[in-house]
Amino acid sequence: MRLSTFLTGLAASFAATGTAFAQDLPIIGQPVDGKLGFQPQATGIMQDVVWLDNFLLVIITIITLFVLGLLLFVILRFNQKNNPEPQTFTHNTPIEVAWTVVPIVILVFIGAFSLPVLFKEQIIPEGDVVIKATGYQWYWGYEYVDEGVEFESYMIGAAEGNMLTPDVSQQLADAGYTDEQFLLATDTSIVIPTGKVVVVQVTGADVIHSWTIPAFGVKQDAVPGRLAELWFEVDEGMEGIYFGQCSELCGLSHAYMPITVKAVTQADYDAWLSETKVAQGIVDDSVQVASAD
Template sequence: MMSMKGWLTRLSTGVGLALTTIAAQAYTETSGGYNMPVGVTEVSREVHGLHMAVFWVCVVIGIIVFGLMTYSIIKHRRSNNPKPADFHESTTVEIIWTVIPFVVLISLAVPAAGTLIKMEDTRNADMSIKVTGYQWKWHYDYLGEDVGFFSTLAEDSNQARQLGSGVDVTQVPNYLVEVDNPLVIPVGKKVRFLVTSNDVIHAWWVPEFAVKKDAIPGYVNEIWTKVEQPGVYRGVCAELCGRDHGFMPIVVKAVPEAEFTAWLEAKKNGTEVAAAETVVTDAAVDAAPTEVAAPAEAAVEVAAAEAEAAPAEMSKDELVAKGEGVFKANCAACHQANGQGLPPSFPSLVGSAVVGGPAAAQIAQVLNGKNLMPPFKQLSDTDIAAVITYTRNSWGNDSGVVQPDAVAAAR
């Protein structure tokens, strides 16, 4: 018989899937909650137009077919016509009901093919962004710009979704459709996305752009968009990709070009201020580039030092404090914020033999994963050292400190 905990784990997975559906509905609200959105790109408007055209054709066909059926059933009912007609074949009727659907299909296929070809035409893009799916987050690389980062579920959504969190999710803004680092793109530019995956098949879907592309390990799929209005556009992973499929949303901020350039510079130099926090007013757009330019150079070295080979020793307190954030963002989904996991699938880290044992084994497990636990080698040495130190010094565990250089050496 299945334990209570086992049932709860299954139930929470089920609820997670249900919530994905709710989240998917959240952004169809622009069109009354029932239809797909018109969107903010030329392609999305065409797609919506095609969708509506096909819809109305279906409505008309439905009315004609069901109308004829209803009419015939009533008109030729047995009580009215006790002696059934007996006729065979009618070449005329057969030609008509072959030709009409043929014409209908062709007249739909021609405009649809035009739009499809347009969607696939990624030539002459102004910039390219590589989008990589991970269980369960996205990674964005601005090609040729040396800018790349992970985009994970926002902290408040992540806390609220935990089993027994006690949080009223209706009070969480943009529940399950908010991330820590949104993708930022310029408006009015053709942006090409190269979509791939690091583990299983995901799909990158932003309904307002009419962009939905499978992210398949070992393949690079292409799609593009050109957003016309600045704004914040949300999407989700659209391919069932495992336990937290419903918790890897997509947020794209489309901003005016000047603001984008400023944001990109800041990101490169590690001085990212809240440049792209909100869709800013004209005044702020003018101010942003100059503001960022000055302190940028000084910060380059700091940022470089941080990003390059493992930094110097860190104190236990520093590592634990940093590790708590890393744990909440990357590990709490399975091991829970209180470290107790969801046994039997996700073991408790409280009093765990691995956490209490030699550091090398724990580093290896976090870097490379084990069975159901995914690898975390994409995190920095510092983040991995911090999260390991955090688990070794929390919830009553006490098994010492792991420094970033130990992680670097283990890679």
């Protein structure tokens, strides 16, 4: 796909953002000013990542308190006042063995819990929906591999110099967003069904990009000449809009290369797919009506 196919992407945008289900979706995966912590966990992968993060926080807190306690003990027990004559020993074999073996045991213990989470992400299952995401400077191109649907996704406001103008505000409103979603929302969106395995094939067309959705717990570099894969399954009941960003420095407009994913029910996904195929001329409208009958 090239920039010249923008009209195809524009046609798809009306199918992707113009239907009622798209307008009514809540915004779930969005960064919030002044907040700490993770975005809502919409997938099992992200739930595992958050659990692992909390688990490691407990371990590192224990280690930090232990080291702090040792430091305070040494300060109080071995200061010049309590030890006017310093000791002359140079090493302590039991302590040296302990501070070598104990960290190894801790790392093995952490690995026993972290590696399964990593392997879960790296073992790609068969996808119910397969999407190819191609990074360009500075937008994303998408292809639904098994459906023939393809379109490009630009940040709303990119054509106006990445500035929030009254015209851009109107574009955001027409797409069902507010000014708060400026720099996050795109003119077209990936639409996926909840409760289904989605496999995303990621590559780059010019430089290295990175396809990332924080609420899904996925991130994959888009390297030119290589086709990498990631997968996720959005939990049923988590229908909504999720935002991401290119997460690999890719040039002048790297900061203006967002990602928008709309997770919907299977019925709404089927409706969107049918409308998009008609809008792109993949399926004739009369054929769609006949198949519906």
